[in-house]
Amino acid sequence: MNIDTRIKFRHLVCFLEVARQGTLARAADKLAVSQPAISKTLKELEELLGATLFERSKTGVALTDAGVAFMRYAGPCVQALRDGVNSLRSGEHESGAVRLGVLSTVESLLVPEVVRRLHERHPALVASVVTGPSAYLLSQLHVGELDLVVGRMTDSPQIQGLTFEHLYSESMTLVVRAGHPLLAVAQAQQLLQDYPLVLPLAGTTIRKYADALFVQCGIAQPRQRLETLSLTLSRRYVQSSDAVWIAPFDAVQLDLANGDLAELQLGIKEPGGSVGICSNAALPLSLAAHWSVEVLREVGQAYREGRFP
Incomplete structure (x- = not known):
């Protein structure tokens, strides 16, 4: 099926900002448009998609199941386009930054190899690594201060509402x-x-x-x-x-x-426990974060197959 060309960039930006802010009023302020304009744009998008993206209440809005599913694609799409425009304007086509939360389980072996491969492929990439307990790192992921958290964290209560991808088991x-x-x-x-x-x-x-x-x-x-x-x-x-x-x-x-x-x-x-990647599906991943996920999967597979270290 071809993408409906009536879906515009403004529809996606509006949808993401409403999801991020939780109310139409705050999203309108953030985008410097009127609240009726926000409501109209959302209504257009929902009609084009044939799905209800938000549940409305007196206190604000919350994503429906359809909204959560659409978020996983709309977020990376918009972020990738922004990254592409910024890289061309700056003249650094391989630039980018990723913020990684790293637990002690992967600090010595996995992450150094991941960063080495990332820098080998993307010379202008900046990788910011934050270490600490899983509760702290996951709380930072919830509020968008980190792009990804890597390590053993499946038993942490703070993982609720986040997405976890298994890489390998470690004893x-x-x-x-x-x-x-x-x-x-x-x-x-x-x-x-x-x-x-x-x-x-x-x-x-x-x-x-x-x-x-x-x-x-x-x-x-x-x-x-x-x-x-x-x-x-x-x-x-x-x-x-x-x-x-x-x-x-x-x-x-x-x-x-x-x-x-x-x-x-x-x-x-x-x-052994499950070592993996935790991300926040409610927030779009940057292009650099997508690069990081790809390399984490690559090194994780090599670890499982005994090809690394």
């Missing part, structure tokens, strides 16, 4: 420095309580998996603990002490391969 593992006393012990889990423990912050998605691993092993957590999401701090502390680190496998995979850290074999493997 937790227990690691220690090379030469650690526990490496020479057959039943290491019986002595774990005698050593400091490094684990993620309480309340985070990844902490739930760390706690589950200890439950599976029937081990009580030692009183002496370092709780942090900082991979740099965790790695340095474990390498310079007898601490045991419950770490996402991605975070320590290269350290294990290089012999800088060693894995404690407890006979039980944490099944």
